[in-house]
Amino acid sequence: MTASVAMHLSDGVLDASTSVLFGAVAVAWLAVAAARGRIDVDDRTAPLAGLLAAFLFAMQLLNFPVLPGVSGHLYGGALAAILLGPWVGALCLSVVVVIQALLFADGGLTALGANMTNMALLGTAVGFAVALAARGLARRSRAGLLAVAFLAGLVSTVAASAGFVVEYAIGGQADVSLGGLAGVVIGVHAVIGIGEGVITALAVGAIVRVRPDLIYLVRTSETRELVAA
Amino acid sequence: MSGGVLYRPGDSPVHRIPPQVKLLAAFAAVLGVVATPREAFWAFGIDLFVVLAVWSVAGVPVGWFARRAVIEAPFVLLAVVLPFVSGGPRVDVLGVAVSQDGLLAGWNILAKGTLGVLIALTLAATTQPRDLVLGLQRLRAPAWFVTIATLMLRYVDVIAGELRRTRIARISRGDDPRFLWQAGAVARGAGTLFLRSYERGERVHRAMLARGWAGHMPAGPAAPVGALRWVAGGSPALVIATAWAVAAWPV
Amino acid sequence: MGGGRVAGVSALDVRGLTYRYPDGTAVLHGIDLHVEPGERVAVLGPNGAGKTTFVLHLNGVLTGTGHIEVAGLPLSPDTMREIRRRVGVVFQDPDDQLFMPTVADDVAFGPANFGVTEPELGERVRAALSAVGMAEHADRSPMHLSEGQRRRVALATVLASDPELLVLDEPSANLEPVARRELAEVLLSLDRTMLMVTHDLPYALQLCPRAVLIDNGVVVADGPTRDLLADADLLAAHRLELPWGFVPQP
Amino acid sequence: MGGGRVAGVSALDVRGLTYRYPDGTAVLHGIDLHVEPGERVAVLGPNGAGKTTFVLHLNGVLTGTGHIEVAGLPLSPDTMREIRRRVGVVFQDPDDQLFMPTVADDVAFGPANFGVTEPELGERVRAALSAVGMAEHADRSPMHLSEGQRRRVALATVLASDPELLVLDEPSANLEPVARRELAEVLLSLDRTMLMVTHDLPYALQLCPRAVLIDNGVVVADGPTRDLLADADLLAAHRLELPWGFVPQP
């Protein structure tokens, strides 16, 4: 069983009103994202978003071994943010979360709002914030870009799990010690985040070598130097 | 996606319900389950009965669902742990003192989570992936959603195809296929696979554009769904909602 | 079929087309080409000359710099959809062209997008599949066909859209000899403006009265196919030659 | 080059090979074929006859029922690796063959797996790429080549492994005419046992003294290529015919 599946909340963990609340949060955020990041069928954002969605989805199907005994799948918040930017990235991942719930029953239908908030929205937003903050480093060299990708992957995973803790604090169905819960959940995801960071960095590294034009973070500027590096 | 991962081809009345009806019914049913007070044990019994009835009409064996339901395992763990770590008054279960509130909370997650997974699996088992997207489109999902979801389902095939091609190419030239599945190779291969699939996906996307695709399939005049079919398709959700209403009614 | 042709307007007008791939490879260096309505033009040239890259510009799949006009309509983001309705491109690799779950769905995709509805849609699909001899495979998955069968389905997807300008990139590759001849007969019977990329010089001579030779991203020769193929020096300079055993008929 | 040949052992021996694809399509219905060391055999047949499916059995990519023996070694899970060293298959679609980040890496992949080390490895890569005229593209990504260029690299990947039995599925498709002739010269100079699937009958006649005709999953004719191609009724019955303008030389 993959540890990161745990981030897909199932039905019944949150009460009905909290589920609806986060459904509203997700819809509002996505409305903003749709207005800011355009999916234009004629340019490359559409196929890139579709392919990244399919890729994350397929990685889950394959359930490939990360370490002996531990299998996992990329959850992709930082990768989406780096390749597509924060807005289209959020749109892309929300499709993944919805389709996973509908096709695999992965994550409860009533928990969709909360799951989208954590993985599609917090994950990409925080991943992008980290990458943006370190953009200078990312543009300096290939190694810098990889380091930034790693960091973004790590932090965004932890941020998504923190979202779960907040939701549980608002509408959790049992009174457990929040401190303890936060410690366990965030601790586990810090470890998972290392794997996420490594894979994010490897993927970005492979892409920048051949198709630097696909990377939103550097697309606008000094891509040539990066290729040369 | 041509096959569909959990889809079980069939021609039962459940398969034939229009996808938009099925989607709404599934959401309503899960919402009904989640809103039901956790002490109303009988209501969950009715819910389970409804789900079983739908399966028998759909002709999908119970064992199939049981195997797929393990996706929920991490939360079962949470449900089992809760009675031990929660606060509040304690009760004795088999000689062990556990939190009464925790016990109920654990039961709550177990019952609602399981029912939720079973309902979602019912949807997945009886609906083609592309029909799901069509259903969402008819329910007025935003255009960006339909576009990304449509491309995504196409591209799952592209990725699977590229994976298969790469594997054949490798073993034909003396690679040991087992090595492909070792940790390092997979991690490194993921980037290459991504690019390879992206570039083929890009060409497929061009082919779709070249033949006039504009982000979604012309949905055509969707055969209007008569009131009767809405009622038939929605009846399981209706029963679950009734159970909820009775259970939640302040007496 | 077709659309009324406006007198004096050429079917295709390309001027100064240049293109560079995202990875930096510069491929087209100023292509000029002018095609009259009803002409059938062969596009010849060595491997890597830029023929496919050129062809992908004709319906806006790639966008370089320069001017492209189809039947008087300049290609721009606004006219893209209308241009795509007018121009049908059969890609060199059928795997790039086929993506629907069944052969029939795939052939229906284009016309459906351009607004053709049942019952005409079904009729078009049947006609296109019969024209390439694949009617009996309508319900199979395109991924489970042989290479030559996929090529034929790819052709059917474009025939079904009934475009005014038909662009074919190596249409006869991987076809069995009889299918190859039948394709020639279908194409001749269509009476449509046509651009055909091919390495098969006798096939070009058989089908296209006019030929252009592209090398290194520019048009290096343009004239009657018969004359081009008779110019042994020209051919040799661009890695072309008539095949072993071929004797041009008088 | 090659390995010493054991006298009296045939290069390839296939008996009663049958195969059905996972989706239920039965394709091979008992193929029998016997090839002597050094023979060059053309494999002809209409689209969908099962030629590619047959060829993919020769190095164990597909596994049907029946008996396959390469140079005396029966194909089985234990001998698979050794068989793959001996048999080099050039796939019909070069995309199925190429997967490494650069052309040079891709060509080196096979020999490196079979234990060839530097400096011989580099030498083999250079030789194979020169043989197909792609040496100057060694450091590019195979994904960014034209169709014909990919075809040539695919061929180089197999030549570099120096197999005893060379199997080519439509090697001349999408090649420019000169590359096509040069390929013929390379293949003739190799002096290797060879099986070549092709729809190009003159090419088959030029390269292969013997031909087998496969249709509907069985071998329906086997004999000197010249005789097969002279039998117009046989050809017509299996959707084959000599191309327009081709005049067999005496």
Ligand SMILES: Nc1ncnc2c1ncn2[C@@H]1O[C@H](COP(=O)(O)OP(=O)(O)OP(=O)(O)O)[C@@H](O)[C@H]1O
């Ligand atoms: N996706 C790509 N990225 C970068 N370069 C490319 C790409 N596709 C093709 N090229 C290069 O562009 C040049 C022209 O390619 P193109 O496919 O247009 O050739 P072509 O004339 O169609 O050749 P062929 O007869 O082999 O099909 C070649 O040098 C090729 O290597």
Ligand SMILES: Nc1ncnc2c1ncn2[C@@H]1O[C@H](COP(=O)(O)OP(=O)(O)OP(=O)(O)O)[C@@H](O)[C@H]1O
């Ligand atoms: N993956 C597959 N799954 C199911 N059927 C397949 C698959 N691949 C091929 N077929 C079918 O098997 C038959 C033989 O296919 P094959 O590719 O061997 O033909 P071929 O003789 O190589 O044809 P061509 O000359 O067109 O390359 C065809 O009817 C084809 O539709």
Ligand SMILES: [Mg+2]
């Ligand atoms: Mg080409």
Ligand SMILES: [Mg+2]
């Ligand atoms: Mg074949």
